[in-house]
Structures are given as C-alpha cells and as structure tokens.
Amino acid sequence: MSKPVEAVLVGAGQRGRDAIGIYARRFPEELRFIAVAEPHESRRNLFAEQHGIPEEMRFESWEDMMDRPQLAPLCFNLTMDQTHRDSAIAALAKGYDLFLEKPMAHTAEGCLEIAAAAREHGRLLQICHPLRYTPFYLKVKELLSAGKIGRLLSISMYENVGYWHFAHSYVRGNWRRIDESGPVILTKCCHDMDIATWMAEDHVREVSSFGRLSHFREENAPEGAPARCTDGCPVEDTCPFYAPAFYLGPGIGWPTSAVSVDTSMEARRKALETGPYGRCVYRSDNTAVDHQVLNAEFEGGTTFNFGVRANTADCYRTIRLVGEQGEIDGHFEKREVLLTRHGQGYSDSCTREIFKTELWDGGHGGGDTGVVRNFLRAVHEQDRAGMEHSLDIAVEGHLLSFAAEQARTSRQIIAMREFKDTLQHASG
Numbered sequence: 001m002s003k004p005v006e007a008v009l010v011g012a013g014q015r016g017r018d019a020i021g022i023y024a025r026r027f028p029e030e031l032r033f034i035a036v037a038e039p040h041e042s043r044r045n046l047f048a049e050q051h052g053i054p055e056e057m058r059f060e061s062w063e064d065m066m067d068r069p070q071l072a073p074l075c076f077n078l079t080m081d082q083t084h085r086d087s088a089i090a091a092l093a094k095g096y097d098l099f100l101e102k103p104m105a106h107t108a109e110g111c112l113e114i115a116a117a118a119r120e121h122g123r124l125l126q127i128c129h130p131l132r133y134t135p136f137y138l139k140v141k142e143l144l145s146a147g148k149i150g151r152l153l154s155i156s157m158y159e160n161v162g163y164w165h166f167a168h169s170y171v172r173g174n175w176r177r178i179d180e181s182g183p184v185i186l187t188k189c190c191h192d193m194d195i196a197t198w199m200a201e202d203h204v205r206e207v208s209s210f211g212r213l214s215h216f217r218e219e220n221a222p223e224g225a226p227a228r229c230t231d232g233c234p235v236e237d238t239c240p241f242y243a244p245a246f247y248l249g250p251g252i253g254w255p256t257s258a259v260s261v262d263t264s265m266e267a268r269r270k271a272l273e274t275g276p277y278g279r280c281v282y283r284s285d286n287t288a289v290d291h292q293v294l295n296a297e298f299e300g301g302t303t304f305n306f307g308v309r310a311n312t313a314d315c316y317r318t319i320r321l322v323g324e325q326g327e328i329d330g331h332f333e334k335r336e337v338l339l340t341r342h343g344q345g346y347s348d349s350c351t352r353e354i355f356k357t358e359l360w361d362g363g364h365g366g367g368d369t370g371v372v373r374n375f376l377r378a379v380h381e382q383d384r385a386g387m388e389h390s391l392d393i394a395v396e397g398h399l400l401s402f403a404a405e406q407a408r409t410s411r412q413i414i415a416m417r418e419f420k421d422t423l424q425h426a427s428g
C-alpha cells in the first residue's frame with residue numbers, strides 16, 4: 001500500500017465533510033487529513049473523529065491554523081465563498097499546495113489576487129470545478145480536441161437547476177443573497193462558464209446578459225401563507241415548496257444534511273422552525289435571480305449562448321457544440337453524447353454515433369472524485385504547466401461570470417479587455 005499524501009482541511013461544512021472528506025475515507029491510501037479548522041464545534045469534532053485527527057490538530061478557524069507552521073503539503077479549502085480570498089492567499093503564502101472550492105472568490109479582484117499568489121509562491125492551485133473531470137465532459141472535450149466536428153463555431157449550454165434545488169440553495173440557503181454570496185451566474189454557473197471557456201480554449205471578447213428574480217417574491221405568496229411552512233400554512237397540502245416535504249422524509253443525505261448536522265427527526269423539525277430552511281419561499285430575504293441568459297463571443301469568433309432557469313422539474317445540464325463539420329450534443333444527467341458528422345448530400349448522409357459515458361462514484365456525476373484525483377496526480381507529478389493552464393481557464397471563466405453580471409445589471413455589452421484592464425488597475 002502506498003503512503004497517502006497528508007493534508008489539512010479548512011471548513012468542515014457540507015462540502016468539506018461530504019465531498020472531500022469522503023474521498024480520504026474511500027481512498028485512505030491516497031489522501032489523509034491530519035488537521036482541521038472549523039468554527040462549529042460539532043462539525044469540527046465530527047470531521048476530526050471521521051479522520052482520526054487528535055485534539056491538538058483541531059483548530060477553530062483558518063486564521064488559527066495558518067498561525068502555525070505548515071502542517072502538511074496540501075490544504076483543502078472548503079469554506080464559504082466570502083472567506084476564500086483571505087484564507088487561500090494565507091495558505092499559499094504558508095507553502096501549501098491548495099485545493100480551493102469554486103467560486104475562487106466572491107469578487108473578480110479576489111480571483112486575480114489568489115491566482116497571483118499561487119504564481120508568486122510557486123504553489124499548485126486546483127479550483128474545484130468537478131464537471132471538467134467527469135467522464136461526460138471529458139468525452140465531449142475529447143471528441144472536440146480530436147477534430148471530430150472541425151473548427152468550433154458555437155457553444156450552447158443550458159442549466160436547469162430544478163425548482164426544489166433552487167429553493168433549497170438560492171431562495172432559502174447559502175446563496176440566496178447576491179450581496180452576501182454573489183450572483184447566480186457566479187455561484188451556480190461558474191461551472192458552466194468554466195466548461196465553455198475550456199471548450200473554446202480562448203479569451204472572451206464581449207458578453208451581454210439579461211435576467212431577473214420573477215417567481216420567488218413576496219407578491220407571489222399564496223394568500224395567508226405565514227413566514228414559515230411550520231406556522232400552519234393554508235396551502236401546506238399543495239405547495240411544491242412545503243419545507244417538511246423535503247426535509248422531514250426518510251432521506252438524511254444532501255440537501256437534508258445542510259439543514260442540521262444532527263439529522264434526527266426532532267433536530268430537523270426544530271431547524272425548520274427556527275432556521276433558514278423552514279422559511280416560506282415567497283417570504284425569504286433572497287435576491288438571487290431565478291432565470292438568466294447570456295450571449296458571448298470569444299476572440300477567435302466562437303459564439304456562446306447560455307441559460308439558467310430555476311423552475312424546471314428536473315435538474316440537468318445540456319451542451320451543444322457546432323463545428324464546421326458536425327456537432328456534439330450532450331445531456332449530462334443522461335450521460336449521453338451524440339456525435340453527428342456531416343456526410344455528402346442531405347442530412348440522411350450524416351453519420352451519428354451515441355456514447356453512453358460512465359458514472360463514477362462521488363457527487364457531480366463522479367466529478368468530485370475526478371477533481372480531487374487530478375489534484376493529487378498533479379502533486380505527485382509536479383505538473384506545474386498543466387495546473388497553470390487549467391488555472392488560467394478557471395480564472396477566465398470566473399471573469400466571464402462577473403462580466404455577465406455587470407452586463408445584466410447595467411444592461412450593456414461588456415468588452416472583456418476593458419473589464420480586465422479596470423480590474424488590474426483596481427487590484428494595483
């Protein structure tokens with residue numbers, strides 16, 4: 001059995017515990033957590049117990065941990081978005097190779113500063129974009145890179161969030177307020193911006209965007225609906241968003257695990273009576289938009305159009321790449337990729353090939369496993385060039401999210417070069 005690489009974990013919340021911690025538990029020969037920083041005592045102790053971390057290696061915050069000499073070669077930072085900038089820069093400066101959750105930071109300047117810190121300190125930096133490392137998107141990329149559809153002309157992508165998922169995360173949960181966590185085009189769709197940028201392997205020239213919060217608003221509340229579902233709502237038998245229907249069932253995995261660390265029925269009921277997840281979806285303090293579209297053009301001429309919408313029944317993403325000689329259509333949740341290549345004559349001469357991609361263990365269609373594995377591979381191989389290229393794409397994708405939000409709120413087309421120049425000046 002090979003010796004696992006040692007790591008510290010910062011932020012033992014839902015992702016720290018369930019997405020990353022679980023990797024080390026499944027593959028103890030690859031990765032071992034030897035320290036944890038987390039302010040919530042119950043979360044800190046749960047993670048520490050799951051990973052056999054002794055008392056003296058349990059810290060109350062990333063600040064406490066980073067005050068100490070470097071404890072291991074790797075740091076996994078799974079804190080909330082607003083904490084990323086300072087904690088990531090501190091970890092890079094301390095000498096850790098860093099795995100950082102997306103979004104890199106909740107401001108565009110923060111993203112650039114983190115990337116600059118990785119360069120300055122010569123550290124590897126993996127942004128947690130799991131989709132890039134799923135068999136599905138790897139297949140799409142492989143077909144494109146192999147020239148199967150010729151030069152890429154256009155990219156169309158849709159993200160159907162699902163009414164219940166949107167209500168959980170973007171109406172009641174952590175990402176409901178643009179001013180606190182960032183816009184949906186960043187917090188949810190930086191994955192999609194990353195995929196588009198990765199497919200195009202190019203810089204964005206211009207972007208426009210429209211969208212608004214239409215449904216999850218006070219004026220749409222059913223008559224007599226109280227502030228909380230548990231306060232005796234007159235439509236509790238029919239409302240699709242009735243909180244106990246989601247969180248007081250038999251399942252205790254995500255999203256129920258986000259409601260209460262203690263997943264007993266009593267604790268969950270109490271959490272709905274007092275915490276954010278019991279709120280009426282029409283009477284929350286949310287500002288996240290529930291539908292948005294984006295149009296962009298890359299410098300090489302590839303066009304990109306994208307839409308995100310909350311009120312879909314199912315949660316799924318689609319992608320369509322059109323090249324000079326064919327097209328690639330993909331449905332992420334069905335794991336199906338259709339390659340069509342032009343024939344000679346009418347459409348019936350086209351060749352069509354369907355690929356059913358594998359499903360790996362781990363969240364995001366196996367991407368959570370794939371992205372950690374890629375980071376560990378890069379660490380073992382010291383693949384600096386590969387990681388820098390990957391980081392450049394991630395930064396470009398993040399900047400596209402920020403520019404799109406500026407386009408949406410200003411109702412203007414944003415020129416990316418000017419947008420980037422302004423940022424460079426702002427961050428000195």
Ligand SMILES: NC(=O)c1ccc[n+]([C@@H]2O[C@H](COP(=O)([O-])OP(=O)(O)OC[C@H]3O[C@@H](n4cnc5c(N)ncnc54)[C@H](O)[C@@H]3O)[C@@H](O)[C@H]2O)c1
Nearest residue numbers: 011012013014015037038061062078079080081101102128
């Ligand atoms: N890659 C993905 O697909 C994906 C999916 C969901 C969430 N995320 C991202 O993962 C991150 C974490 O999300 P989550 O759902 O686990 O949130 P969470 O709130 O469950 O976890 C964040 C944890 O950080 C802890 N924390 C706060 N201040 C800290 C400090 N000073 N030092 C150490 N820890 C501190 C919190 O107490 C909390 O336990 C976010 O950035 C989120 O946007 C990524």
